[in-house]
Structures are given as structure tokens and as C-alpha cells.
Amino acid sequence: MRTPFIAGNWKMNTTVPEAVKLVMDMKTQLSAIKNVETAVCPPFVSLTAVKEALKGSDIRLGAQNMYFEDKGAYTGEVSPLMLKGLCDYVIIGHSERRQYFGETNETVRKKVQAAVKAGLRPIMCVGENLAEYEAGGSRDVVQKQLLTSLSGIDIPHDLVIAYEPVWAIGTGRAATGRQAQLVISLIRETVAGVYNTAFADGVRILYGGSVTGDNIAEFIGQEDIDGALVGGASLKPDQFISIVQQTAKVKNV
Numbered sequence: 001m002r003t004p005f006i007a008g009n010w011k012m013n014t015t016v017p018e019a020v021k022l023v024m025d026m027k028t029q030l031s032a033i034k035n036v037e038t039a040v041c042p043p044f045v046s047l048t049a050v051k052e053a054l055k056g057s058d059i060r061l062g063a064q065n066m067y068f069e070d071k072g073a074y075t076g077e078v079s080p081l082m083l084k085g086l087c088d089y090v091i092i093g094h095s096e097r098r099q100y101f102g103e104t105n106e107t108v109r110k111k112v113q114a115a116v117k118a119g120l121r122p123i124m125c126v127g128e129n130l131a132e133y134e135a136g137g138s139r140d141v142v143q144k145q146l147l148t149s150l151s152g153i154d155i156p157h158d159l160v161i162a163y164e165p166v167w168a169i170g171t172g173r174a175a176t177g178r179q180a181q182l183v184i185s186l187i188r189e190t191v192a193g194v195y196n197t198a199f200a201d202g203v204r205i206l207y208g209g210s211v212t213g214d215n216i217a218e219f220i221g222q223e224d225i226d227g228a229l230v231g232g233a234s235l236k237p238d239q240f241i242s243i244v245q246q247t248a249k250v251k252n253v
């Protein structure tokens with residue numbers, strides 16, 4: 001039984017006071033929904049304040065990125081050791097990191113490895129871009145991302161995978177539930193090949209890309225989809241709460 005999981009990626013939005021207000025606006029209602037795990041991933045500078053604001057709730061905290069070295073001359077970077085004890089989760093390899101900051105499957109691999117070593121739970125993002133999608137290459141691209149990013153890593157027990165087709169992120173053009181299910185079942189199969197079936201059956205795989213309160217039911221109703229990584233809609237308390245409520249209802253937890 002995989003616990004459904006909804007994580008909000010706030011991206012580069014919210015000042016520290018805005019981040020605290022956003023979490024306070026959602027905390028009571030989210031806490032009332034049992035058996036769906038939720039997490040918010042604010043910008044680095046708000047992590048401490050949001051952690052404080054989350055006290056007394058089960059809502060988890062995640063970072064949006066980290067570097068793979070523990071410390072050193074890497075100006076502007078944040079290390080796994082700095083996040084350890086502060087966050088539960090860390091998003092790794094988000095397509096915006098790949099697109100604007102040159103992250104590759106190899107840096108994603110190093111980051112996943114470093115997160116696991118530090119006891120952080122990686123939310124590893126994979127997904128094809130528009131050209132790859134239009135050329136019918138979604139499955140090959142995603143499979144390659146997975147095989148490279150998990151290569152040489154011992155079973156990452158706390159791994160969460162987010163399938164985020166790049167063409168669906170922030171565009172308002174979500175995949176269909178069926179499309180997402182097809183790729184996500186392939187992801188599960190690939191993970192089984194890398195590790196084993198028992199691990200693959202337990203690993204949580206999320207869909208991400210223009211998820212809202214209007215379309216979440218379509219995704220969460222699919223057999224292999226265990227939740228969502230939500231960008232834009234996670235900044236709107238009503239939307240995010242509705243996404244979590246519907247997840248509880250559809251998954252019948």
C-alpha cells in the first residue's frame with residue numbers, strides 16, 4: 001500500500017512573510033485530511049520560518065534543490081548537510097533546473113546519491129520535452145533519465161519519482177491521465193529492472209504538470225499514480241487543499 005503524496009513546489013515565489021502566511025492559510029485544513037502525505041517546498045530562505053509555522057502539523061517540508069558536495073568553495077550553493085534536520089524532502093532534477101541551470105542526468109545522479117547519504121528523501125524529476133514528446137520519444141527519454149540517474153545507487157528506500165512532461169509544466173496543458181499512467185507504469189517497470197519488483201511496487205511515483213483542482217481526479221484515479229507534484233496551484237490555498245481532499249477521496253484512504 002503506497003501512501004498518496006501531494007507536494008507543492010513554490011518555485012521562486014513568496015518572500016519570507018508571504019511563505020509563512022501561505023502555510024498558515026492551509027495548515028488547519030490540510031492537517032484535517034488524514035492518510036494523504038503532504039509537503040510544501042518553499043524557497044531556501046523561507047525553510048526555517050516555514051518549518052516553525054508547520055509545527056503541530058504533519059505537513060512535511062522540502063527544498064527545491066541542493067548541491068551534491070557536503071561543503072566547500074561552491075558559492076551560492078546549499079549542501080545536503082545544511083538541509084539535513086531542516087527538511088524531509090528535496091526536489092532533484094526539476095526540468096527548470098535542467099533547462100536554465102545546466103543540470104544533467106549525471107548531476108541528478110550525484111544529487112540523488114548525496115541526498116540518500118544525508119538521510120533526505122529525494123523527489124527525483126524526470127520527463128521529456130515537447131520536441132521529444134512530438135517525436136514519440138517520451139518512453140526512451142524517461143527510461144534513459146532513470147537508468148543514468150539511478151546507476152550505481154544502492155536501493156534508495158525513500159525515493160519518490162515525479163514524472164513531469166516538460167511541455168505540461170506551467171503551460172496549462174496537462175497530460176491526460178491515460179498518457180501519464182502509461183509512462184508512469186513504464187517508470188515502475190524500469191525501477192523493477194534496476195532494483196527489484198518489491199521495491200518498484202512500493203516506490204511512489206507522482207505526476208506533475210499543470211495539476212489543478214479541476215484535473216487531479218483524472219491522475220489520481222490511475223493505478224500507478226500515487227500523487228502529484230504541484231507548481232502553480234500550490235500557491236493557491238483553495239486549489240492545493242482541494243487537490244489533497246480529492247486525492248483522499250479518489251484513493252479512498
Ligand code: PEP
Nearest residue numbers: 169170208209210231232
Ligand atoms: C512543477 O513545478 O513541478 C510543476 C508541475 O508546475 P505546474 O504545476 O505549475 O505545471
